[in-house]
Amino acid sequence: MNGRLGALQLIKTGGLLALVGCLLGLQACHSPRQDAQARLDALTTPEPDALRQRAMRRLALASAYFEQNQSDAAMQEARAALQIDPTYPQAFSLIGLIHQRANASVLAQQSFEHALQLASQPPSTSADLADVQHNYGWFLCQQDRFDMAQTQLMQAIAQPNYRQAGKSWMALGVCQLRAGQKMQARGSFEAALALEPTNPVVRYQLAVLDWQNNDASRAQAMLGALNSSTQASAESLWLGIQLARALAQPQEQRRLTQQLNQSFPNSTQALALAQGKFQDQ
Template identity: 40%
Template structure:
């Protein structure tokens, strides 16, 4: 999740046609010139996407700006610019980029998803929910599990436990092996006070303490603590301390903050 970079979604959609050169005295562009410009824009955008997926947001932003110089009306490029700007903490420009992209491609569910996740990171819960639900309402949208997961995680962050449970359960109906959704649903069930169901959810997820990260180990320990299974808590605690001694979850364990 959810993040703050829920998972970095792959950009989809075709590039818009390259814009013609402006200028009263300029001769009309030849079709070959337009095709060359478009190919350059596509190449820049592909390079920018690769940099972004590799965690190099600043370089991605530089490349996507070059793509937009060639094709200013490329909705995918504007959307990627928004993602890169958000990763760099440029929240105002990022919102403007997402809005420009959606103005050009108002039915693009992937853009809606990315904008919705950005708004979730800003703790703008209602706006985030609206964007993610818009994405889910688009006919033929193939990213439904991803957007349902984002919606469930954002509702959980807003402590809307009942609202979070439904989309997370829907993810698991579509993708029973989705570990992120399984853990998020277990967290929601625990927060709602149903530790037995939370524990059952972890078991259905077939998670392994030996392979789990710190948040998953801490979640399991909190569930067992709520159920009064002290030996299980001690075992999970040893695993957490041994493998993640500096993790904030280990600090919470050492301080006994099981109900944070």
């Protein structure tokens, strides 16, 4: 009797009807956990694409390991990123770079190609695709597949919203130099310089091209800002010394000589200087 009264009371209060509706899927069933999540979503902004965000954090760690030449640790973190989000193209691109460093060209090729496939599909953006195309293009250049490399790099540069076009112009210039295309390389380096005026590699490469064209004054003007900065290298200082010598500037030559010997005393350039192996000899 008491059970019947209890059931009738539930019906009157609507509790049993709500329970039946929940079980049949006629209305939503809310657990305390779901209610708490709903309140959290109402008070804060949910993280967009949480899986990709988690994968990005693991890939950032993988990239840091890669930059420190810790390839095994980088590979582990890249794998962890893909376990979170198997469709993350940048993770496969980094794996391609790791294989490239290990001279495993077949595995690198496969990694880059899969990365390109994923980067060409949503939710990847044009900038994501450009990043992969840049890495793949540089890999192809290292394999002396210059035409394919330049195609990938130019496609990367052409992608809208790509913020590292200067880097790709620089890579394209280096690749064109390796292919013996000095005129095209100059154009690429100048495009890179317009986007990144302090890029040390670009300034050095343009100065080398000017020096090879017997234009020491133009080469020195291009190189001067670099050698006066903290980005000066043994190569740029050695070139600066040769330019000062060609332009009969003994004071500048002594200054750069002192800088080279102090900053890079064990470099091959310092040894060449000590032995007087100038380019014009």
